[in-house]
Ligand code: HEC
């Protein structure tokens with residue numbers, strides 16, 4: 001960080017303190033915080049035929065696919081051996097990290113990509129969840145609540161093992177951002193948006209509609225499934241302006257802390273390029289609302305003046321750059 005930057009940061013912190021009392025809460029829009037329909041919990045019966053991901057003959061059971069029995073690991077050759085906490089968890093209190101974050105750490109839009117984050121950062125975030133500093137802006141969102149629950153029981157030794165495993169994996173992007181006036185109609189399944197089985201489209205509007213390209217592969221938790229995120233035309237150019245802005249009027253250029261290619265910096269600043277834009281926008285909203293705090297405080301001055309459309313544009317542009 002430059003001296004110039006440090007001065008600006010100090011200035012923004014004091015402005016932030018002055019503004020804090022009058023700050024308005026940002027809404028938690030349903031496309032960024034999708035809620036399963038009531039009663040739509042995953043209830044797949046045990047006696048169904050095993051499933052497969054394309055190109056693999058590993059049989060995945062319903063109990064694995066619904067997370068009742070460890071991780072459905074359809075591509076065991078594509079990642080190092082998982083420690084028990086990642087592959088099996090410690091039932092019933094601690095679900096397997098690899099169930100939600102996937103064996104390759106790619107995560108899904110409703111949780112988080114954690115591959116290639118520093119072990120320090122991973123442990124820090126677990127502490128943030130534990131301390132009540134990462135409750136999120138939608139208290140009914142099940143994936144967040146499950147993460148919040150398990151951090152109460154997971155031991156520091158288990159977190160260490162998981163952090164070591166995920167930090168050694170390579171960050172990768174699985175999303176393509178597309179500008180289009182119309183986006184697919186969606187349903188919520190497994191806590192994320194998916195294309196409506198009946199097809200159809202609707203105006204994209206001020207939203208990010210991020211869906212797996214292949215719903216079945218997503219249901220089977222294929223770690224290599226790809227996503228398309230639809231945003232309104234003009235969004236990426238606006239995002240680029242904000243992300244690279246040097247004047248500091250609305251926000252601070254992300255590269256000042258996240259590094260030139262947004263690949264992260266040191267142990268404390270994570271990579272953000274190419275991540276799920278629904279995840280990114282949720283973090284920006286949560287930070288603005290004070291629902292993500294603790295070690296995230298340096299981000300508050302980045303988001304304090306951003307309007308909802310600014311956050312959408314920033315998330316879309318960052319997601320479109322590659323790690
Ligand atoms: C039931 C699903 C689930 C399981 C199991 C799970 N997580 Fe998470 N995790 C989440 C969700 C949801 C988030 C946060 C998403 C958000 O903030 O929008 C998250 C976020 C995180 C983050 C923050 C990532 C970032 O980039 O800031 C870390 C680190 C993490 N989890 C580690 C773990 C570890 C370690 C385990 C195993 C001990 C684990 N998780 C198990 C759902 C899960």
Ligand code: HEC
Pocket residue numbers: 009124242243251252253254255256257258268269270271272279280283284294295296297298299302314315318
């Ligand atoms: C003043 C330094 C600074 C600047 C400028 C900055 N960030 Fe950050 N950012 C951080 C730090 C530090 C973290 C880690 C916070 C934590 O420990 O929870 C972070 C975390 C994030 C996260 C959460 C990542 C995750 O894995 O959960 C996102 C998303 C993010 N920043 C986006 C941005 C964007 C977009 C910009 C530019 C508009 C930006 N940041 C500018 C310091 C900064």
